[in-house]
Amino acid sequence: NPLMMERAMLCALEIQRMEGCNASVITGNVKLASNGLEGIYRHSRENGVLYFKLKEPPRIEQDGDRLNIIFTDPVMYEEIVLKPDILVLEEELRPREEDEEIARLLGIDVGPGGFLQEDNIHNLPVRSNRVGIYVVGSLRGPLGLRDGWTDVGNVVLEVRNLLGKGKRVLPKNKVKIHRGKCTTCLTCFRLCPHGAIYWDNRAVISPLACEGCGICASECPMDAIQILDYHDDQIKAEILNGKQRLQLDDATPWIVAFCCQNSAYEAGQTAISFNMPVPRGLQMVEVPCAGKIDIDYIMSSFEYGADGVLVLACHKDNCKSIKGNIYAELRVDNTRNMLDEIGLGRERVEFKTIASNMPVEFVQTVHRFETRIKDLGPTPRSFLF
Structure with missing residues (x-):
C-alpha cells in the first residue's frame, strides 16, 4: 500500500540519518502510486537506505538472542544474511470496529478488509453502491491525509452532478x-x-x-x-423476430447473444462498425445489465428455435450494478442443469465476460461458440414452440 510504503520510507530515512545506524527495507514491489513518493524513495536511497525487492518472503531464524533474516538477492543471486539490532514489521491499517455497523445502517457494501467501499471500478473514487452516499479518505481504504482531501473535492463534484440546480429529470415510469x-x-x-x-x-x-x-x-x-424499454414482452418479441430478420437458412445456426449494454453490446457494435467478421446467425439482444437476463429468456430462445444462447456480462468487479454478472452466471448454471434434464444439453448455453473495449475478444468468443453449435447440430424440432 502506498501509504504504508511512505511511512516505512520516512522512518528508514530518519534512522539512516542517526549516527552509526543503517536502515534496510525488505519488500515486494515498492508502491509509489501517490504524489511525492518517487521523490522520497530516491532521496532515501541517495542517503544510504537499502531496498531489497524480493519475490519470495525471507527466512527468519533465531540466532541466540538475535534474529537473522536470510534471502537470495534478486540482483546478485547470492544468499544474504542480515543481522539487525531491531526488526520492524509492516504496519496494517484496519477499519474501525464501528464501521461494520455504519455499513449495515446505511445499506452499503464493504470492500476488502472491511473498509466502506466495495472493490468495484465504478465506485472510484468516492462512490458507494448507493446513490448519494459517498466514502472518503481512510474510511474507504488505507489512505493518507493528502488523498483524503482529494476525496473531499471529488465528493463536492459528485454532489454537484447529483443535485445540479436542485432538480433531477428522470424517465417517467422507469x-x-x-x-x-x-x-x-x-x-x-x-x-x-x-x-x-x-x-x-x-x-x-x-x-x-x-x-x-x-x-x-x-x-x-x-x-x-x-x-422501462426492457419489458419481458419486448425482449421476448425481439428474440422471436430475430431469425426472420436475419433471414437464415437451415444450415446456419441461430445464436442469441444477450449482451450487457455497458460491456459486451458496445464491444459487439464496435466489432460490426470495424467490419470484423461475426457469425451470420448471431443476434445480439441488448439488456441494461446482465442481471436482467432471466432464465425464461434463455429457455424461450430455444422454444423459438435458437440453436445456442450466449450470455455476455461484465468482468468481475466491473459491473455497474455490483452483482449483475454474478446473478447472470448463476442463472446460466441453473439453465444448463435444466437443459440436461430435458435432453437438450448444457453445451448450448455459454457464459462469458467481455469488456466494452474488447471487440476482438467478442468476435473470437462468438466464433468459438458457433463452431461448437455447428458440431452439436440444430435444436431438435421436438423442443420448438
Missing part, C-alpha cells in the same frame, strides 16, 4: 410494480444492489436511487416488476 401480481415476498427488497427499494406497507422503488439494472425484475417470482 420501473413499474404490478400491485395485483406482487405478493410482498420482498425478494426485490433483499436483492437490490443499490438499496433503491424500501418498505412502506409494500415494496416501493425510489426512482432517484434506482439504476434500472433489472435484477429485481428478473428475480421477482411473479414477474410483477417491469423495466
Whole structure:
C-alpha cells in the first residue's frame, strides 16, 4: 500500500540519518502510486537506505538472542544474511470496529478488509453502491491525509452532478410494480444492489436511487416488476423476430447473444462498425445489465428455435450494478442443469465476460461458440414452440 510504503520510507530515512545506524527495507514491489513518493524513495536511497525487492518472503531464524533474516538477492543471486539490532514489521491499517455497523445502517457494501467501499471500478473514487452516499479518505481504504482531501473535492463534484440546480429529470415510469401480481415476498427488497427499494406497507422503488439494472425484475417470482424499454414482452418479441430478420437458412445456426449494454453490446457494435467478421446467425439482444437476463429468456430462445444462447456480462468487479454478472452466471448454471434434464444439453448455453473495449475478444468468443453449435447440430424440432 502506498501509504504504508511512505511511512516505512520516512522512518528508514530518519534512522539512516542517526549516527552509526543503517536502515534496510525488505519488500515486494515498492508502491509509489501517490504524489511525492518517487521523490522520497530516491532521496532515501541517495542517503544510504537499502531496498531489497524480493519475490519470495525471507527466512527468519533465531540466532541466540538475535534474529537473522536470510534471502537470495534478486540482483546478485547470492544468499544474504542480515543481522539487525531491531526488526520492524509492516504496519496494517484496519477499519474501525464501528464501521461494520455504519455499513449495515446505511445499506452499503464493504470492500476488502472491511473498509466502506466495495472493490468495484465504478465506485472510484468516492462512490458507494448507493446513490448519494459517498466514502472518503481512510474510511474507504488505507489512505493518507493528502488523498483524503482529494476525496473531499471529488465528493463536492459528485454532489454537484447529483443535485445540479436542485432538480433531477428522470424517465417517467422507469420501473413499474404490478400491485395485483406482487405478493410482498420482498425478494426485490433483499436483492437490490443499490438499496433503491424500501418498505412502506409494500415494496416501493425510489426512482432517484434506482439504476434500472433489472435484477429485481428478473428475480421477482411473479414477474410483477417491469423495466422501462426492457419489458419481458419486448425482449421476448425481439428474440422471436430475430431469425426472420436475419433471414437464415437451415444450415446456419441461430445464436442469441444477450449482451450487457455497458460491456459486451458496445464491444459487439464496435466489432460490426470495424467490419470484423461475426457469425451470420448471431443476434445480439441488448439488456441494461446482465442481471436482467432471466432464465425464461434463455429457455424461450430455444422454444423459438435458437440453436445456442450466449450470455455476455461484465468482468468481475466491473459491473455497474455490483452483482449483475454474478446473478447472470448463476442463472446460466441453473439453465444448463435444466437443459440436461430435458435432453437438450448444457453445451448450448455459454457464459462469458467481455469488456466494452474488447471487440476482438467478442468476435473470437462468438466464433468459438458457433463452431461448437455447428458440431452439436440444430435444436431438435421436438423442443420448438
